[in-house]
Amino acid sequence: MLMANLMGERTRMSPKVLIVGAGQSGLYFGHQLLNQGVDVTLITGQTSTEIRNGRTSITQFSMPFTRALEEQAKLDLWQDSAPRFDRVNMSLRPDEGPAVQFYGSLGSSQFASRVGGHAVSVDRRVKMADWLEHFEDNGGRVVIHGITESDLAFFVGRGMYDLVVIAVGAGELGALFDPDPTRFSGAHDRVATQVMLHDVAWEDSTSADVYSINGGEVFFIPVLTDEGPATSITMLANPGALLDASGIRGRSAGAVLERMQEVLRQHLPDVYERFSGATVDDLVGGAKNGVNSAIQTQFRPGVRNPVGWMAGKPVLGMADVVVTSDPVSGQGWNNSTYCAQVYADAFAAHRGAYDEAFMAAAFERFWIERGQHSAVFSEMVDGFWGGALPEHFGELIGAVMTNQTVADRWIGGFDDPADYARWMFDPAAARAYLAEAGAIPPR
Incomplete structure (x- = not known):
């Protein structure tokens, strides 16, 4: 045939x-x-x-x-139904010391300034x-x-x-x-575990939230499903790291959800609280078809x-x-x-x-x-937790928490990853940009 x-x-x-x-x-x-x-x-x-x-x-x-690009190709078929987010909230939690927390606008990239700053x-x-x-x-x-x-x-x-x-x-x-x-x-293996849930506690429906520890990341993303807007909760980890949720007992959606809750309760209890009461009934598809809304896979x-x-x-x-x-x-x-x-x-x-x-x-x-x-993201994440970032990154981290212009440009790099090479990695270029943005590096 x-x-x-x-x-x-x-x-x-x-x-x-x-x-x-x-x-x-x-x-x-x-x-x-x-x-x-x-x-x-x-x-x-x-x-x-x-x-x-x-x-x-x-x-x-x-x-x-x-x-x-999707719009100009006439492929943006969900303009009136897909939840939009134009802000990313970051929370980096070191083993010791205070968390690095900031937010930024996706509308700060050179592309977004021309086409509008929201993602879907x-x-x-x-x-x-x-x-x-x-x-x-x-x-x-x-x-x-x-x-x-x-x-x-x-x-x-x-x-x-x-x-x-x-x-x-x-x-x-x-x-x-x-x-x-x-x-x-950025060739690092990752274990990814995910559920899609209704009615997750959501601080701001126009944002995406990212939590990162020395052992993985958790993403909360507003997403359009066939049942309407929902929340995707995705947990990523290097194999064997803290947020590696391997060892799920059985293949049921309930087992995936319970394993994610178990891992987060132990390592990120405040994140766990955001969906601690969720059950298979809260999965997109509910108890009957929710198996299709829970997944674990590995990327190479x-x-x-x-x-x-x-x-x-x-x-x-x-x-x-x-x-x-x-x-x-x-x-x-x-x-x-x-x-x-x-x-x-x-x-x-x-x-x-x-x-x-x-x-x-x-x-x-x-x-x-x-x-x-795209490799710069892997290098930044692994460098941050492995202590391998260039020395001037300490100044950038200080600036990103105190200067919104710098924070917006950092987050804008999700839309335009090539921008990081223009200002972030070279110490002279980075310090010149911090001065231009009015940021005062910590002494």
């Missing part, structure tokens, strides 16, 4: 593009190609109904610049299901079928498509792309070569397939969307074969402009 569905594509006018995977990057890229008048086929293993009724994934969010998070099940249906409604061809490497090799070898893009990194297709040890993405960040080969021809890896970012950076959807937009722009400007040189150049632009900068 798969071959019959795809063989029908041979009669269509070129250029023809095949996208494997219906996640953030694959669907965004597909829609942008449709907007260019390109003939696009997308293969995915699940229908929109199966996606909508399936298990959630770790919560992602669209920062202001990413949200603006939509449950992946809702977002991808809606986008998949929208893709088909707009003329994209969708084939629902699992695809193996041998399946793909057949279509690539026959030259049925001008460009084949792999937008799903799991399984054997992800193995097409060799690791690239020359590039660093890394960078791969963007060009894979099969049947002697190149295929292009996209977003998470070739740059898996540390979830502590919060850059998953932002990187995916930026990568897809760069690829779409490169496709529109290109004349000639979509060969290895085209693929490598498109990826290189993404890497230079965005991909490489």
Whole structure:
């Protein structure tokens, strides 16, 4: 059936593009190609109904610049329903000494100043299901079928498509792309445990809250689900660290929730109190279907070569397939969307074969402009707790707690990670900025 569905594509006018995977990057890229008048086929293993009724994934969010890209692509389908947040509250809790607490505005980045400063998070099940249906409604061809490497090799070898893009990194297709040890993405394994709950104590519905200790982080994010606004609580930890919630007894949603409560009661009791009374009835989906709103998984960040080969021809890896970012950076959807937009722009400007040189150049632009900068979050987190940050960071920490301009720029880096390199890491540049902002470093 798969071959019959795809063989029908041979009669269509070129250029023809095949996208494997219906996640953030694959669907965004597909829609942008449709907007260019390109003939696009997308293969995915699940229908929109199966996606909508399936298990959630770790919560992602669209920062202001990413949200603006979605809007201009006519993919912001939840403007009137998704909860917005424009502020991030940070609480860093050292083993000894006072906490480092500050908040900042997402609207301070160079991007947000032009497009508006709020972020949104939509449950992946809702977002991808809606986008998949929208893709088909707009003329994209969708084939629902699992695809193996041998399946793909057949279509690539026959030259049925001008460009084949792999937008799903799991399984054997992800193995097409060799690791690239020359590039660093903040490659630290993380254990992620998450629940989505109704009626969580919320200090400010327009903010996201982040708590960090020497052993992990906890994120409280307002999110739109199929049952309306809810709260995603995500706990990240290095394997074996304090907030590693591995050892869950059973796979039930109740077991995941109870394990998170147990770990937080021990290590962050005030955070635990925010949802200490929650039960499976409070999960999105309730006691019956709440299992789909609780998850534990492990991330292994890394960078791969963007060009894979099969049947002697190149295929292009996209977003998470070739740059898996540390979830502590919060850059998953932002990187995916930026990568897809760069690829779409490169496709529109290109004349000639979509060969290895085209693929490598498109990826290189993404890497230079965005991909490489996500690693700074991992370096800052691990450096803060490992005592490996540059000496002048003590001055920055003092300033961020006392000067709102500095705090806003720090938080604005979630939207524009490249900005950190402009002012934060070089001591002279950092001190010049602190003087410009009117911050007085501690003596």
